[in-house]
Amino acid sequence: MGFRAVRGVLLVGALSALGCGGGPHYVRAAAPLPPDPAEFAAPEPTAIYIIVNQPEGAPAPEIVQQDEGWVPSEFPAENPFQRARTWVGDYDCTQGNTGLALRIVDVRGRVVRAVFDFQHAPSGVTGSYLISGTYEPETRRVRFDPSRWIVQPEHYIMVSMEGEIATDNSLFAGKITYPGCGAFHLKPTR
Structure with missing residues (x-):
């Protein structure tokens, strides 16, 4: 014993x-x-x-x-998409500079689902599709990949985007990952 x-x-x-x-x-x-x-x-x-x-x-x-149960050494970082539900700005792609509203639909832990809602002002073309991604709190980065169209304008395709959230959550910026496309810049509205 x-x-x-x-x-x-x-x-x-x-x-x-x-x-x-x-x-x-x-x-x-x-x-x-x-x-x-x-x-x-x-x-x-x-x-x-x-x-x-x-x-x-x-x-x-x-x-x-x-x-007594597991107690974490630190609490998980807050997902900035949980608080700011709409991000507004623009992106550059083959059609030219295009307005973009990223409307957050669902946040579950690090997983984010949103609507990529765009408007090309010179041509009047508008469209939207669903995207989803995983926020990485260590790097403050996320990559969104498209899943399906909501409104598909003629001659447009869905594109992925990847970027980083500023440490004060005031800017989400990065690039559209499609040949001929460039940067995007989005700011939270609420």
């Missing part, structure tokens, strides 16, 4: 001697039992020990260790 089990049995015996016998009793320790002096070099994670006192004549009690 290990040192911890002996300590548990001693604790149960002490509780029985104090009149805590009769039926099962539960004791919750706020911190783990003190470690064996030989174990000081390797501290243990915090845990809760539940010691069950069995009725007289029952076999020795079982010591059960329950972890």
Whole structure:
């Protein structure tokens, strides 16, 4: 029997001697039992020990260790698309400078779904399609790939975009990843 089990049995015996016998009793320790002096070099994670006192004549009690649960060392970074639901600006592509509104539809953790809503002012052409991407909080980057048209104008194709969010969340800028296309610049509106 290990040192911890002996300590548990001693604790149960002490509780029985104090009149805590009769039926099962539960004791919750706020911190783990003190470690064996030989174990000081390797501290243990915090845990809760539940010691069950069995009725007289029952076999020795079982010591059960329950972890308090995982606690993250830091909380996940906020997804800037959660707060700013519409980003407005423009992008350059083969048709020329085109107005763009990126309308956020759904944010689940790091995954973002949006509507790529564009308008080419010189020709009056408008269109929109669904896009989705995964925000990377470490780099503040995201790549959006298209999935399906909502309104498809003639001679237009869906394009991907990848860019970075400014550290103050005031700008989402990057490039349209299609030959002949260039940069985009979007600012949050709300």
